[in-house]
Amino acid sequence: MFAIVETGGKQFRVEEGLQFKAPKMEAEVGAEIALDRVLLVQGESGLKVGQPLVEGAVVRCQVVDHGRDKKIIVFKKKRRKGYSKKQGHRQDFTLVKVTGIEAAL
Template identity: 40%
Template sequence: MKYAIVEISGRQFWIETGKYYDLNRIPTELEKEIILNRVLLANNDGEILIGKPYLDSVKVKGKILEHLRGRKTIVYKMRPKKKTRKKQGHRQDLTRVLIEEIKIN
């Protein structure tokens, strides 16, 4: 099984080929190829490579499928005994990326 742990926009993801992941918004066009080069760990059928902090020999190739918005999160603030209430909603902008290949040199 081939997988990699990649850092994207300040978060770490366990990535496998053929699957798609929802990441924070990446400002590029649809159907465009992207290269993820901040690979922290890679597993090539039992051979584990660990970076210090990143692996220079491993690249992850993906394709942007769509831009979407996440589920709504409700933010509710209330001050007791003051009759002050504030209700807000937030939807995060996301990008869906299909992982096509994990290339280990």
């Protein structure tokens, strides 16, 4: 069984036992969270696509860790103008482990 969930403005394909990096969430390490913005659920009995969300579907997760991703370089340049600008940033993330998918198919 898998589901597609939306969190932090991004969509993720999740399965039970899978760990993924979501944009930073305000939750303590070890806390249980419920992702209720489920866009699609697929199980043994079929596929359920939400319009836009699947009614009553919830993905249960546990927060494993918080961290910062690798540095991303942003380089801007205008040719023949003598303009160039180099910036970098590191995105905060929350490492989340999926513990269960609840949906009525």
